[in-house]
Amino acid sequence: MGLSKELVLPISKPSRGASGKTGTWRVFKPVIDLQKCVKCWQCWLxxxxxxxxxxxxxxxxxxxxxxxxxxxxxxxxxAITMVEERE
Ligand code: SF4
Ligand code: SF4
Incomplete structure (x- = not known):
């Protein structure tokens, strides 16, 4: 039996909202000031x-x-400020 030539790397990457919907218990939320944003996308990354x-x-x-x-x-x-959630 030969070895597969295909190399598969196990990369751990979080999925979107991996811990479920969190909007109900979040205490602070980020607010983006688009006037200041320089679109570097580090927040996204x-x-x-x-x-x-x-x-x-x-x-x-x-x-x-x-x-x-x-x-x-x-x-x-x-450009991002954490503001307290209000009911
Ligand atoms: S990094 Fe920012 S957008 Fe992402 S979960 Fe944390 S507060 Fe929310
Ligand atoms: S980190 Fe996000 S919000 Fe801040 S400048 Fe870069 S893209 Fe804009």
């Missing part, structure tokens, strides 16, 4: 939930965003 959507401009899928604040932390233009 590094969001652990894949809930930054890359349309013409970055937008947040609030059904699945868990409010971790990673996007706000890494945004080089300081």
């Amino acid at each position: 590094l969001c652990p939930e894949e809930t930054i959507l890359a349309d013409d401009v970055p937008t947040v899928d609030y059904d699945y965003c868990k409010g971790c604040g990673v996007c706000a932390k890494i945004c080089p233009a300081k």
Whole structure:
């Protein structure tokens, strides 16, 4: 029996909203100021939930965003602010 020539690498990648809908228990949510955004897409690249959507401009899928604040932390233009959820 020969070895397969096809190399398959196990890459762990989170799926969008892997921990389910989080909009009901999120405490803070990211708000993007598109006037400041320079479209570097780092927020889209590094969001652990894949809930930054890359349309013409970055937008947040609030059904699945868990409010971790990673996007706000890494945004080089300081275009993302974490604001408290209101009922
Ligand atoms: S990281 Fe900041 S500047 Fe870059 S695309 Fe996201 S919101 Fe825009
Ligand atoms: S706060 Fe930002 S990084 Fe965290 S899940 Fe929401 S969109 Fe993604």
